[in-house]
Amino acid sequence: MDIQPGGSTRPLTDLDAEVYATHAPRLLALAAALAGPSAADDVVADAVVRAMSSPAWPQVRDHGAYLVRAVVNEVRSAHRRDLRRELRERRTAAAPSIDAAPDPVPELLAALDALSVQQRAAVFLTYWADLAPSAVAEHLGISEGSVRKQLARARAHLRKELR
Numbered sequence: 190m191d192i193q194p195g196g197s198t199r200p201l202t203d204l205d206a207e208v209y210a211t212h213a214p215r216l217l218a219l220a221a222a223l224a225g226p227s228a229a230d231d232v233v234a235d236a237v238v239r240a241m242s243s244p245a246w247p248q249v250r251d252h253g254a255y256l257v258r259a260v261v262n263e264v265r266s267a268h269r270r271d272l273r274r275e276l277r278e279r280r281t282a283a284a285p286s287i288d289a290a291p292d293p294v295p296e297l298l299a300a301l302d303a304l305s306v307q308q309r310a311a312v313f314l315t316y317w318a319d320l321a322p323s324a325v326a327e328h329l330g331i332s333e334g335s336v337r338k339q340l341a342r343a344r345a346h347l348r349k350e351l352r
Contacts, residue, residue: 217230236263239259304343
């Protein structure tokens with residue numbers, strides 16, 4: 190069997206198997222206490238593979254302590270990963286829905302249709318998607334100054350058309 194995270198390959202030795210067999214029960218108990226029983230097996234497997242494939246592994250003197258640290262680090266990484274995912278999900282859930290926009294008035298549709306594509310995109314992203322000019326610029330791949338200029342031109346055109 191070979192250990193292959195990140196593309197590096199190192200053959201699994203009898204010593205590695207013995208180290209794992211010796212420390213696995215304690216590592217599983219630690220992982221269960223830190224991450225919960227359902228995640229313990231995955232945490233230990235990921236931590237052991239990462240530790241044993243490390244270039245430092247052959248020089249490690251206390252394999253048990255090294256593996257305990259690897260399990261703790263793996264739980265921390267998983268926790269941070271879960272927090273980032275939860276934050277992304279909350280931001281997505283809180284984002285205004287495009288479908289929530291009311292049906293526009295025909296005159297407004299005609300005035301918007303007369304705008305350039307760049308102006309329409311800037312207006313939509315600013316007023317319907319509620320993005321800041323810096324975010325609109327990033328989405329459109331233009332400078333923030335260009336966004337402000339497009340918005341000013343669009344507002345002037347809409348003011349003139351909708352009087």
